[in-house]
Amino acid sequence: MSQNSPDPGARVIDALSEVAEALVDGHTDTGAALFRMATIGVELLSAAAVGIMIVDPRGGFGVVAASDERARLVELLQTQTESGPCPQCIRTGEVVAVPDLAVDTERWPEFASIARDLGYRAILAVPMVLDGRTIGGLNVLYSQPTDFDQDDHRLSALLAALIVLELTQETGDQRADRLAERTLGLLNDRVHAGHATGFVAGTLDVSPARARGLLDDYSRLHAVPLRELARRITDGTLHPVELTDTIDTE
Amino acid sequence: MEDRRRSLWHAVADATGSPGQHVWARSVCRNCVRALPGVDAVALTLRATETAQDLLGASDDWAAALEDQQYTLGEGPGVRAFRTGGPVLVDSLEIADQHWPGFTDAAQALGMGAAFAFPLQLGAIALGTLGLYRRTPGALAGRAMADAAALTDLITLALLRKEQAHTRGEDWLDGMGSYHEVNIATGMLAARLGVSLGDAFARLRGHAFLLERTVLELARDVIAHRIDVDDLGE
Numbered sequence: 001m002s003q004n005s006p007d008p009g010a011r012v013i014d015a016l017s018e019v020a021e022a023l024v025d026g027h028t029d030t031g032a033a034l035f036r037m038a039t040i041g042v043e044l045l046s047a048a049a050v051g052i053m054i055v056d057p058r059g060g061f062g063v064v065a066a067s068d069e070r071a072r073l074v075e076l077l078q079t080q081t082e083s084g085p086c087p088q089c090i091r092t093g094e095v096v097a098v099p100d101l102a103v104d105t106e107r108w109p110e111f112a113s114i115a116r117d118l119g120y121r122a123i124l125a126v127p128m129v130l131d132g133r134t135i136g137g138l139n140v141l142y143s144q145p146t147d148f149d150q151d152d153h154r155l156s157a158l159l160a161a162l163i164v165l166e167l168t169q170e171t172g173d174q175r176a177d178r179l180a181e182r183t184l185g186l187l188n189d190r191v192h193a194g195h196a197t198g199f200v201a202g203t204l205d206v207s208p209a210r211a212r213g214l215l216d217d218y219s220r221l222h223a224v225p226l227r228e229l230a231r232r233i234t235d236g237t238l239h240p241v242e243l244t245d246t247i248d249t250e
Numbered sequence: 251m252e253d254r255r256r257s258l259w260h261a262v263a264d265a266t267g268s269p270g271q272h273v274w275a276r277s278v279c280r281n282c283v284r285a286l287p288g289v290d291a292v293a294l295t296l297r298a299t300e301t302a303q304d305l306l307g308a309s310d311d312w313a314a315a316l317e318d319q320q321y322t323l324g325e326g327p328g329v330r331a332f333r334t335g336g337p338v339l340v341d342s343l344e345i346a347d348q349h350w351p352g353f354t355d356a357a358q359a360l361g362m363g364a365a366f367a368f369p370l371q372l373g374a375i376a377l378g379t380l381g382l383y384r385r386t387p388g389a390l391a392g393r394a395m396a397d398a399a400a401l402t403d404l405i406t407l408a409l410l411r412k413e414q415a416h417t418r419g420e421d422w423l424d425g426m427g428s429y430h431e432v433n434i435a436t437g438m439l440a441a442r443l444g445v446s447l448g449d450a451f452a453r454l455r456g457h458a459f460l461l462e463r464t465v466l467e468l469a470r471d472v473i474a475h476r477i478d479v480d481d482l483g484e
Contacts, residue, residue, distance in 0.1 A: 057400075058403055059400060063430075075430060075431070176389065177389060180339065181336050181339060184336055185335060185336025185337070188336065190373075190433075191372055191374075191428050192335070193373075194373060194434050194437065195374040195433050195436055195440075197433075197434050197437060198434035198435060198436055198438040198441070199438070199440055200437070201434065201441075201473075202439065202441025203441040208473060231374070234373075234447065
C-alpha cells in the first residue's frame with residue numbers, strides 16, 4: 001500500500017466489512033449507501049477525498065456521492081462535465097492515474113488548477129463497469145503527490161465494483177431499467193438536497209456549508225434520511241429553525 | 251451529443267403555442283412521439299399532489315385515456331413517478347399488474363403493452379409527469395430512454411420559463427447538467443424572497459439572461475451575497 005499505516009490488513013478488512021454491510025442491510029436509500037461507501041473509501045484507500053460520478057442518461061456525467069458534501073469537492077468533481085480524469089476513464093474504460101497535479105497540468109488544466117487550490121495533489125480515476133460497459137467512475141483524491149502502486153489499483157477497483165453492485169442490486173432483465181430509474185432519481189435527489197440546503201441557508205442566514213451541516217446533524221440524530229428531510233424542508237412541513245433545536249439540546 | 255440534444259430541443263422549442271397552453275402540450279407530445287423510436291403515444295400531465303392532476307395535452311386520445319384512467323383509479327406509472335420522484339419503467343402488463351391491478355385491467359382493455367412515466371421535475375420543483383405509451387410490451391431501448399429523459403428535462407425547463415419571449419437557443423441548454431450552486435442559490439432566493447422554488451429558479455434564469463451572464467455566475471453571486479436579492483425580486 002502506498003500509504004504507511006499500522007496493520008493495513010486489518011484496516012482493509014474493517015473497511016470492506018462496512019461496505020458489505022451497506023450492501024446487504026435492506027435499505028432503500030441508495031444515496032445514503034453511496035455516501036457511506038465514499039467515506040469508507042477514504043479510509044480504505046488512505047485518501048483525502050472520494051467522489052462517485054455516473055453516466056447521466058440525459059448526457060454527460062453527474063456526481064452521485066462525495067465523501068465531503070460541505071467542502072468544494074463536489075464543485076471540483078463537477079468541472080468534469082465534458083473532460084477530466086474521470087470522463088477519460090469512463091470513455092476508455094481504463095484507470096487514469098495522475099500522480100502529481102502540479103506537474104501534469106496539460107491534459108486538464110481547469111481541473112488541475114482547482115484541485116490544487118483545494119489542496120489535492122493526485123487523483124486516481126477508476127472506471128465502474130457493468131456487463132462490460134462503463135457506467136461511471138470513482139475519483140480518489142490525495143493531498144500529496146502519490147505514486148500509485150498495485151494495491152492502490154486493486155483496492156480501488158474492488159471498491160468500484162462494490163459500488164456498481166450497490167447501484168444495480170437487481171437480477172434479470174430489469175437491471176438496466178432499475179439503473180436508469182435509480183440514476184435519474186438519485187441525480188434529482190441531489191438537486192433537491194441543493195434546494196433544501198439553499199432554503200435553510202437563506203432562511204437562517206447561514207452559509208450553505210453550515211446549512212448542510214445542520215441538515216446532516218438532524219438527519220443523523222432523528223434517523224430521518226436526508227432525502228425525506230429535504231422533502232419536509234421544501235414542502236414546508238419542517239421549518240429550518242427546527243434544525244437548530246438539535247444543537248441546543250446537546 | 252450536442253447535435254442530438256439540439257434536435258431534441260427543437261422538438262420542444264418548435265412546438266406551436268406557448269409553454270403551458272393545451273395546444274403547446276399537444277404539439278410537444280406529438281413531437282416527442284416522432285423523436286422517440288418505440289413510443290406510440292405521449293401525454294403531458296400537470297400534478298399538484300398525487301391525486302390532483304390536469305392533462306395539459308396528449309399526442310392522441312389513446313394516451314389521454316390512459317392518463318385519465320390513472321386519475322380515476324388513483325394509481326399507475328405516472329402517479330407513482332410523481333410520488334417517488336423518479337421515472338417508472340413498465341415493460342409489460344405482467345409487471346404493471348404487480349403494482350396496479352386496477353390500472354392494469356383498464357390498460358389491457360385499452361390495448362396498452364408498455365408504459366414509461368417520467369416526472370417533470372427539478373429537485374423539489376415538481377410539475378407533473380410525461381407519460382410514454384406503447385401497444386406492444388418490451389423495454390424502452392437505451393437510446394430512446396436517454397432521449398426521453400432529456401426531453402423531460404427540456405419540457406420542465408420550458409414550463410418554468412418566466413418570460414414567454416423566445417431567446418437564443420443556448421438559453422434553453424444552460425439549465426442542463428444541473429449545477430450544485432444553482433440549486434443552492436435557488437433555495438436561498440426562495441427563502442429570502444418568500445417565493446416558490448419554481449419561481450425563484452425562473453427569476454434566476456430570467457435575470458441572468460437580462461444581465462447577459464450565465465446562471466451559474468449569478469448563482470455564485472447570490473451565494474456570496476455579492477448581489478442584492480431584492481434586485482431579483484421582479
